[in-house]
Amino acid sequence: MNKWIKITRPVNGLMGFFSIYIVGFIAVNLHIAEFIIPLTLGAISVFLVTAGGNIINDISDVETDKYNHPDRPLPSGTITKKAASYLAISFFIIAFIVSTFISIFISVVVVIAELLLVSYEFKTKKIGLPGNLTVSLLIGMIFLYGGFITGTISKMLLLFLLAFFSNMSREIMKDIEDINGDVDRVTFPKKYGIGMAKIVSAIFVVITISVSVLPYYFHVLSIYYLYAVVLDDLLFAITIWYLKANISRGEKVSKVAMIYGMVCFLIGGI
Template identity: 40%
Template sequence: MAGILRLARPLNCLMSAVGVGIGGIVGVGSAAWAALAAPLVLAAAAAAAFTAGGNALNDIFDRETDRVNHPDRPLASGRLTLGAARIFAVSTFALAALLALFINRPALAIVAVNVMLMVSYEAWLKARGAVGNLVIAYLVGSLFLFAGVSVFGSAFDPLI
């Protein structure tokens, strides 16, 4: 269990969840927080699940270099099997999509696009320099887009 927890990188997951929470609260204001708490909590949980999946995917693709650069990571150290890491990555991405489904369709669309981009980044785009950097920049920035879509229901609200 400790290997899975380490694979997820809980602090990164927490930062994603907090980013979505702050983005949503800034977007609607603290006065409307109570009315929109449920979708925002779901969005924060989805962001944390997505981040856990992305971290697992990173360790899967980087397991050879991690043996030298990060030998304490679960896959690199042998504390976790490749199969377990794959199951965890797929499960957390699926959880993010399921949570987004309970928010609204635009939120689900963002999660779907982000999963495809994350897989593409890890598999091919990471080695492509600027293109990979742009994908990561979008993924980080999309936390606020995701927060806005979760509370407003559309990416076209003027506040987003």
């Protein structure tokens, strides 16, 4: 793969790109064709912001990547940090320009996402819970972004909260799993102990399960969502048990539950 493409990690960007169309369908269902141009512009901006964020991640982790990922463009020396910085900045600027064709308000949302990405890589990633909060906000912002584009922000707010709470649980699980390897980070389990981290992770799971019925209750999603989310709630509940039994497996089950949660949203959008 070309080094300039490789440094952007295009698979991540494409996932963000197509997620905007998924959110658009959830938001307006069969009326999605009416929003195809702003959704496409939004998808392009998400791809560019994600690519820029991936490059900044490589810049931030260049020293550790010399051991963990020596084949990446920066640690291998095929791309300089200066060139990578220019590329990331260019992606962020182009993403902002593209978003202005949707609306100025949407472009403000893009800038906020970019600032969150930069703050995560150079500050909050190393100080535990604020880093978890930042990542979870960015995950949930996909729904807010799609809601702003389609004018259905009130509808998307509950889905944002579900994505946020479920990802908070998973982020803490990942920190527990990586506690021995995170030598340069003061993560939540490092600061407050694994026992407390497991409790907080479980609390976020319970909150996720508790509010999962609300999209149906408030007529955001159909009865089909309610049928489908029962299995998703069961998967999240299983992660609580794995917090004691096998944290690595619990983190993987949580990831499956989050992916299936998006399927539930799609089913409920019908």
